[in-house]
Amino acid sequence: MKKEVTKIGVLTSGGDSPGMNACIRAVVRSGLYYNLEVYGIMRGYSGMVENDIIKMESRSVANIIQRGGTILKTSRCKEFYTPEGRQQAYNNLKKLGINGLVIIGGDGSFRGAQIFSNEFDIPCIGLPGTIDKDIAGTDFTIGFDTAVNTAVEAIDKIRDTADAHDRLFIIEVMGRDAGYIALHSGIATGAENILIPEKKTDIDSIIKSLQEKEKRKKLVNLIVVAEGEEFGGVELAKMIKERMPLLETRVCILGHIQRGGTPTCFDRLIASRMGYSAVESLIEGRHNIFVGILNNKMHYIPLDEAVKKKQRISEEWLKIVKILAS
Numbered sequence: 001m002k003k004e005v006t007k008i009g010v011l012t013s014g015g016d017s018p019g020m021n022a023c024i025r026a027v028v029r030s031g032l033y034y035n036l037e038v039y040g041i042m043r044g045y046s047g048m049v050e051n052d053i054i055k056m057e058s059r060s061v062a063n064i065i066q067r068g069g070t071i072l073k074t075s076r077c078k079e080f081y082t083p084e085g086r087q088q089a090y091n092n093l094k095k096l097g098i099n100g101l102v103i104i105g106g107d108g109s110f111r112g113a114q115i116f117s118n119e120f121d122i123p124c125i126g127l128p129g130t131i132d133k134d135i136a137g138t139d140f141t142i143g144f145d146t147a148v149n150t151a152v153e154a155i156d157k158i159r160d161t162a163d164a165h166d167r168l169f170i171i172e173v174m175g176r177d178a179g180y181i182a183l184h185s186g187i188a189t190g191a192e193n194i195l196i197p198e199k200k201t202d203i204d205s206i207i208k209s210l211q212e213k214e215k216r217k218k219l220v221n222l223i224v225v226a227e228g229e230e231f232g233g234v235e236l237a238k239m240i241k242e243r244m245p246l247l248e249t250r251v252c253i254l255g256h257i258q259r260g261g262t263p264t265c266f267d268r269l270i271a272s273r274m275g276y277s278a279v280e281s282l283i284e285g286r287h288n289i290f291v292g293i294l295n296n297k298m299h300y301i302p303l304d305e306a307v308k309k310k311q312r313i314s315e316e317w318l319k320i321v322k323i324l325a326s
């Protein structure tokens with residue numbers, strides 16, 4: 001028999017992403033609208049294990065929709081990956097009577113939710129909050145749009161100085177296992193080459209294309225590299241320098257700037273829709289799923305499935321990069 005959800009907890013876990021606050025706000029206010037008690041769990045799964053849980057009211061989430069970071073704070077909690085840690089977390093939730101959980105985070109956080117929901121009788125709803133967009137079953141993740149726009153703004157600025165000096169710039173963007181930020185920002189800024197972890201880097205062909213462009217006096221070149229690509233920006237610059245010593249090369253690592261800042265309208269919108277949908281799912285008994293958006297419609301995928309799948313890079317996009325970079 002379906003158990004009624006009356007008290008829900010919400011947490012943010014893993015790397016923060018712009019729009020998490022808008023999502024927390026949506027969960028809290030939707031929960032209150034449906035007469036649920038809502039609790040904020042601090043620092044991701046750590047707050048569950050350590051019983052750092054606070055009651056949320058409508059005013060608790062006032063004036064946060066436009067702020068980056070997460071008012072609930074976040075962490076990558078090692079204890080939660082032990083059976084003892086999860087038992088402790090469950091006991092703490094039980095004591096408060098929490099009988100539904102909303103987890104806003106990336107694939108690691110979903111794995112935690114999947115294990116927890118298989119072990120205990122507290123339904124979990126995952127919401128994809130990560131700048132990396134590396135979750136299959138959703139077209140977008142909360143924070144990706146903001147991160148990409150931050151990268152684009154920075155790369156445009158780099159292009160100005162690259163142009164002034166006729167230099168090659170290698171720009172490293174975030175993405176430990178995924179090349180989406182690199183691919184989107186690289187196409188949008190007209191990068192010559194985009195290197196991502198999902199595709200083996202062919203250094204010979206990069207050198208060849210740079211030499212060919214040098215012959216044509218095309219001296220401004222931008223290469224966008226994802227952090228998780230096999231060489232990374234610094235190593236790549238060294239390899240190019242060895243083979244083309246006269247080419248002036250600089251490296252710029254954008255780093256955590258991509259994780260902060262005011263969320264874009266798009267991120268606030270999907271965060272709000274997903275947050276509402278998580279609460280609706282708990283009430284309607286759609287349990288142990290994550291809520292994504294596919295073709296602009298809400299999409300519900302079992303957590304057991306979600307953790308097994310990887311988002312695929314489109315071959316068509318890679319082809320576009322090659323054609324447009326000539």
Ligand code: F6P
Binds near residue numbers: 130259
């Ligand atoms: O949240 C995703 C991400 O930003 C990755 O792109 C990056 O590799 C990682 O987090 C960095 O994590 P941390 O901030 O813990 O160093």
